[in-house]
Structure formats: C-alpha cells, structure tokens
Amino acid sequence: MRAWLIQAMTGRRASEVLMMDFEPLSGIPGLDAAAVPEVGMVARLRYQQTKIDAAPNTILVGRDVVEIIREQQAWVREHWHLGPADTIRYLFPKTTGNRHGTKSWETSNYNHVIKDFHHLELRDSRGELLLYSRSHRRRHIKATTLINAGAPIHVVQRYLGHLSPEMTMRYAATLASTAEREFLALAKIGRDGREIGMDRRDMLELVQLDRRTDRILPNGYCLLPPTRSCDKGNACHGCDHFATDRTFLPDIQRQLAETQSPVATWQARHTERYGEPMSGTIVWMEQRAAEIRSMQLEILALEAQPADSTTVVRGAGVLGRTGYQDAAGASDSKGASRS
Numbered sequence: 001m002r003a004w005l006i007q008a009m010t011g012r013r014a015s016e017v018l019m020m021d022f023e024p025l026s027g028i029p030g031l032d033a034a035a036v037p038e039v040g041m042v043a044r045l046r047y048q049q050t051k052i053d054a055a056p057n058t059i060l061v062g063r064d065v066v067e068i069i070r071e072q073q074a075w076v077r078e079h080w081h082l083g084p085a086d087t088i089r090y091l092f093p094k095t096t097g098n099r100h101g102t103k104s105w106e107t108s109n110y111n112h113v114i115k116d117f118h119h120l121e122l123r124d125s126r127g128e129l130l131l132y133s134r135s136h137r138r139r140h141i142k143a144t145t146l147i148n149a150g151a152p153i154h155v156v157q158r159y160l161g162h163l164s165p166e167m168t169m170r171y172a173a174t175l176a177s178t179a180e181r182e183f184l185a186l187a188k189i190g191r192d193g194r195e196i197g198m199d200r201r202d203m204l205e206l207v208q209l210d211r212r213t214d215r216i217l218p219n220g221y222c223l224l225p226p227t228r229s230c231d232k233g234n235a236c237h238g239c240d241h242f243a244t245d246r247t248f249l250p251d252i253q254r255q256l257a258e259t260q261s262p263v264a265t266w267q268a269r270h271t272e273r274y275g276e277p278m279s280g281t282i283v284w285m286e287q288r289a290a291e292i293r294s295m296q297l298e299i300l301a302l303e304a305q306p307a308d309s310t311t312v313v314r315g316a317g318v319l320g321r322t323g324y325q326d327a328a329g330a331s332d333s334k335g336a337s338r339s
Helices: 002-010 014-018 063-079 107-120 137-148 153-160 165-185 200-207 246-274 283-303
Strands: 041-046 058-062 242-244
Touching: 002 014, 002 058, 002 063, 002 137, 014 107, 041 063, 058 063, 137 153, 137 165, 153 165, 246 283
Parallel strands: none
Antiparallel strands: 041 058
16 A cells, blocks of 8 residues: 555656665755655655656655655564664565565556455545556546646656656646536536626637747747647747737847858858858758748838837738748738738
8 A cells, every 4th residue: 555655646657666775765955854844845756767768767755755655664674574774675575485575566466456455445536436456547647737737848757757748748638638628518607697608619718828838939929729739849930820019129130140140150161161052942941041031021010110019910920931022011912911
C-alpha cells in the first residue's frame, strides 16, 4: 500500500517506485524544511528512470511522501533485522527469496498483490469500486491535475520525466477535449434563470480567451479562435489570422532589422564563396523574403496612419504574397481591402 500511495501521490510508474534506493531522499539546498508550510515541498526524491534514457530522475516532494518513505524504511529495518546504520539496496525489496535484500519487488507480483485490495470495498465519487490494479491511471491523474492547475507544459514534462513535450501534450489534449465535451453538453443558464441564447461554441471560445497565453504576440494580435490550435510556430507575418496596429510599429521595425541582418550576412558569405548571390529559390531565402516583404508593407501601412490611430490592419500577413500591390493601403488583385 505504501508503494501504491507513493505512485498515486507522485505520478511515478510502478517500476520506478519499486526500484527506488533504500534512501531515495535528499535535502533541497538552502531550504529549511522545518520552516516550509504544510503543503510545501521539503525534499528531493530520486527514483529509477526505467523507460527513457537521459530523462530526469528526481522530483520535489512534500512531507506526506517523506513520511510514507520513513514508514517503509522502518518496516524494512524490522523485517530484515537491520540496525540504525544498516541499509539494503531497495526501499521495496522482494519479500521472498531475498535474504540479503539485493532484489527489488517485481512489478508483476506488485500488480498481483494489489488486486486483493478490492475486499476493502473503497468506492469513488460515482459509487464504483476502486480498481487498485490499474495503477498506471495514477500517473494520468497526476498529469491532468498539474495541467488543470495551470502548471506550464515544460514543468509537467520535467516532473513526469518525459523526453519531449509532445508526450506531455497528450495529457493536455485529453484534458481540453474532455472539458469542451462537458461544457457543450450542459445548458447555460443566466442569472435570471433563463437559458442563454448564445451559441455554446461561441461561449466556449469566450471563456477560454484568458487561457490562451500562446496567442499573446509581441508584434500584433492573433485572430485565430481560442479553441483552435496553431501549428505554425512564430510565422505570424505569413498568417491570414495575424493583425497589428500602430502601437506595434517599433516592434515590427526592430524585427525587420533583425531579419534583414542575417540575410545580408548569408548573402555576403555565399557571394564570397561562390562568386554569385544566393538564389532566391532556396526555401530559406524564400521564407525570409516573404517575411521581409510583409513587414515592409505593414510598416508602410502603419506609418501612413495618424500617430494616435487605433485602426487595426487585419490580414497583414498576406501583404507580401504575389498578387498584392507594393503600395501601402492599396487593394489586392481582387479588389479586397487590406485594412
């Protein structure tokens, strides 16, 4: 049960818990554990990273986990007749055929034993019996709890010992889809007791606006609906959903200079080496050229506006595409306005 509790409280895999060293705890440098509030972290827990090479193998834990580990250490000392200074290799040693404590408890045996916990008849909030044997669910619960609490993805990735953020994002995607499904399934009632007439998907987008910090841009605004994801990275100047106004003019001017500088450097190096300028058909050059055209046209359009103007240039990212005139404020080949 102590192994199961540690697994549930830390989100570790069963194998990572069962193969822990007998003394897996260490202090946090510069921290006085006695002065830490009850819910704070007081120690660093080292576990056996058994699945991904080079992934982190330590996490911070609170007093509750520390107390469980101390209880387990006391049980092992009593069972193996160890003195105060004696230790064995594992915190959860195999209980049979392991006289010297050199073998850890096997995952298969651990899963077999916890199946017998059903006789406790503990039930969840829906009245269903808890299934202790599905111990890996504890890891999923810990991951979604951290994400739901607002922990950044890179922090959750580090905590779970994932090698890439894509692995962690699976939990975030599951959480988002579940939240959307539950939200859309419910009728929304106003303070007067009547059902709100707004489309539920529009309402979902509104309540999620403050959660989409990835839409906060340094040079404008993202007009993509909050519930949709963006897979273009920071290629905003080439995006139809990008918009900007005069308040971002200095930022765009600075970004233009930062983009032109490496292009000029690479062109000079290429010319020096091969005796001719780099071809504009190279993908990297095509992308930089499109970004530069868009930023130049955005700057022209914004500079043409009064200093106190709040007009938003929408669709600024398409200004550099073929078919658009180079004059600021002009319309495209189909006559559609750019601002």
